[in-house]
Structure formats: C-alpha cells, structure tokens
Amino acid sequence: MRILHLIPLIPTLFRLQAHCLKIACSQMWIEHTPLSYAANNFYNSDSDTASLISGGVPNLQDTTVDLAGNAETQGLLNYVQNKNYRLIGIIVEVTYRLVANKAAGITSLADLRGKRVGTIPRTSAEVFVRQLLANGGGLSPEDYTTVSGWVCMREPCGADTFPAQLADGTIDAFGVWETAVELGIRALGDDAVVFKNSSVYREVYSLYSTEEKLADAGTRKKIVEFVRALNQTYDVFRGAPDDDADGVYTTVGELIRVDVPVLKSVWADHVWGPGSLEKDLVDYLEVEDQYLAEVDRREPLSRAELERFVDTSVYEEAMQG
Numbered sequence: 001m002r003i004l005h006l007i008p009l010i011p012t013l014f015r016l017q018a019h020c021l022k023i024a025c026s027q028m029w030i031e032h033t034p035l036s037y038a039a040n041n042f043y044n045s046d047s048d049t050a051s052l053i054s055g056g057v058p059n060l061q062d063t064t065v066d067l068a069g070n071a072e073t074q075g076l077l078n079y080v081q082n083k084n085y086r087l088i089g090i091i092v093e094v095t096y097r098l099v100a101n102k103a104a105g106i107t108s109l110a111d112l113r114g115k116r117v118g119t120i121p122r123t124s125a126e127v128f129v130r131q132l133l134a135n136g137g138g139l140s141p142e143d144y145t146t147v148s149g150w151v152c153m154r155e156p157c158g159a160d161t162f163p164a165q166l167a168d169g170t171i172d173a174f175g176v177w178e179t180a181v182e183l184g185i186r187a188l189g190d191d192a193v194v195f196k197n198s199s200v201y202r203e204v205y206s207l208y209s210t211e212e213k214l215a216d217a218g219t220r221k222k223i224v225e226f227v228r229a230l231n232q233t234y235d236v237f238r239g240a241p242d243d244d245a246d247g248v249y250t251t252v253g254e255l256i257r258v259d260v261p262v263l264k265s266v267w268a269d270h271v272w273g274p275g276s277l278e279k280d281l282v283d284y285l286e287v288e289d290q291y292l293a294e295v296d297r298r299e300p301l302s303r304a305e306l307e308r309f310v311d312t313s314v315y316e317e318a319m320q321g
C-alpha cells in the first residue's frame with residue numbers, strides 16, 4: 001500500500017529535475033568561475049537553479065545539457081562536426097603568456113629555435129604557442145619541439161607539470177592558461193622571461209548552446225536569464241578591489257584551489273565579458289579556423305558558416321530585459 005502512495009510523486013520529481021539548467025565546463029580553470037559565480041549568486045529564474053557538470057562543448061551532444069563553457073578553439077573544433085552549435089556569449093578574454101628560461105639562452109621569441117616548448121596539443125594553448133612563435137619569432141612548427149605536459153594551479157607543482165619541468169630544464173619554455181605560467185615565472189625567479197601579444201592570440205572563452213535549445217521557448221527564457229546573471233557577475237569580477245574587500249579573489253580561489261596572491265597577479269590578463277560578438281569576433285575566428293583547418297587537412301569553415309555559429313540574439317535579448 002505504501003508503494004502505491006509513492007507512485008504519483010514520481011512524475012513530479014522528473015519535472016523538477018528537468019527544470020534545472022545544466023552547464024558543462026571544466027571546473028579546474030579560472031575561466032569557468034563566472035559560470036559558478038552566476039549560478040551561486042545571481043541566477044534565479046522562477047526558482048530554477050543552474051548546475052555545473054564537468055566537461056565542455058562536446059557535452060552539448062547530450063540533450064540534457066543546455067549550455068557549455070570552453071575556449072574558442074574547442075568551439076570551432078566541435079562546430080565543424082556539429083553545425084547546430086552556437087557561440088552565444090564571451091565569458092572572458094585571456095591574454096595567454098609564454099614563459100622561457102633566460103639561462104637556456106632565450107631573450108627573444110626567435111631564440112626558441114631548436115628549443116623545447118611545453119604546451120597542450122589540440123587546445124587553445126597550442127594555437128597560442130604556434131601563433132606567437134610564428135608572428136613574434138618567425139618560427140614555423142619544424143623549428144622547435146613541442147612537449148606535452150600538465151598544468152599546475154597551486155604550489156607545490158608535481159614533477160610532471162610545466163612549472164617544475166621548466167625549473168629542472170626538461171623544457172626551455174611553455175605557454176598555456178593561468179595560473180601555470182605565473183607559477184613557472186615564480187619557479188624561475190630572475191631567469192624568467194615572459195612573452196605575450198593579445199593581438200596575435202587571446203583566448204576567447206565563450207558560452208555555447210545549440211540551435212534546438214535556443215528555439216525552445218522555455219529553455220531560451222532560462223538561458224537569457226542566465227546570461228543576465230553572467231552580466232552581473234562580470235561587473236563584480238571587473239570591479240574586484242585589490243584588497244579583496246568583497247572577497248571575489250577568495251571565492252574564486254576556493255572554487256579552483258588557487259592561492260589568492262597568485263590569482264591576483266594574473267587577474268589583469270583576464271578581461272571579463274561580454275566583449276564583442278560582432279564582425280571582429282567572426283574575423284578572429286576565421287583566422288583561427290584557417291590554422292585549424294590546415295592542421296586537420298580539411299576545408300576551412302565558410303564565412304557564412306562562421307556567421308551562423310556566432311548568435312548575438314541571446315545576449316541582445318538579455319540586455320533588453
């Protein structure tokens with residue numbers, strides 16, 4: 001008899017579960033933290049909640065996932081296979097840095113000829129290293145060796161991570177997202193030399209959804225609400241006072257297990273959304289896609305395909321409300 005009483009409850013539970021906005025992203029990096037912050041502090045659509053799962057753009061294939069956060073590189077690589085994916089907002093633009101060891105004779109990017117450069121294949125980090133060394137050092141991929149490794153977000157860094165490998169001479173330089181580069185700089189001390197050029201490469205960590213999710217009125221309404229919550233978050237992140245009076249560094253540091261002084265020293269290289277989704281973004285994606293297409297020996301995406309990929313309508317709708 002008791003069991004029979006429970007049966008009517010089951011459909012209600014399903015409905016409640018279906019309500020929750022599900023966001024896939026890697027929860028280890030600084031870039032994702034506005035998603036957590038917005039979900040924890042600002043998102044509240046008809047008492048709906050947003051939850052994060054580990055992953056990224058590829059998870060959009062799972063129709064229970066509504067949104068994803070990832071660099072533009074993963075966005076492009078996945079869009080090639082899934083033309084229903086949409087880039088609907090910029091969460092943060094990050095000027096990546098490359099740290100090299102002066103003791104290995106490196107004072108300019110051209111000095112990286114014949115050297116070992118740490119980076120992570122098929123990610124924004126590799127795109128950054130290739131573009132920076134080509135543009136700033138006149139080097140093509142055959143001119144240096146790339147070495148794969150692991151990032152470190154907090155000291156002590158394990159022996160197989162880039163900062164430790166740079167310090168022990170296994171590699172001569174590395175380029176990847178923060179806070180690994182900052183920890184590499186600290187590990188080398190006076191021997192560190194740093195290169196960056198945001199006009200050559202910046203990571204455009206973005207928010208993605210699918211054409212189908214955006215066409216569904218109920219889901220779209222929640223996504224628009226979430227984009228508004230993100231907009232509030234950017235304001236908080238941008239205005240973070242140096243003394244951490246509002247606790248943003250502490251909160252973000254706890255989310256990703258990073259020490260506050262290290263986080264503060266890389267904060268300025270992070271430009272918190274919403275950026276521009278206009279022609280300049282499509283131009284930027286086009287250049288990157290040409291590089292990716294060459295690596296993968298495929299046709300580059302057409303201008304029309306790239307223009308469809310970037311959907312400005314959600315952000316516009318969010319800002320009207």
Ligand SMILES: *[C@@H]1O[C@H](CO)[C@@H](O)[C@H](O)[C@H]1NC(C)=O
Pocket residue numbers: 135197198199200
């Ligand atoms: C950054 O790259 C651009 C384009 O290649 C170049 O014009 C500019 O001089 C570079 N800036 C620095 C500081 O090297």
Ligand SMILES: *[C@@H]1O[C@H](CO)[C@@H](O)[C@H](O)[C@H]1NC(C)=O
Pocket residue numbers: 228231232234235318319320321
């Ligand atoms: C978005 O954020 C800006 C501040 O950065 C604020 O002026 C604006 O009102 C916000 N828009 C919405 C719709 O919340």
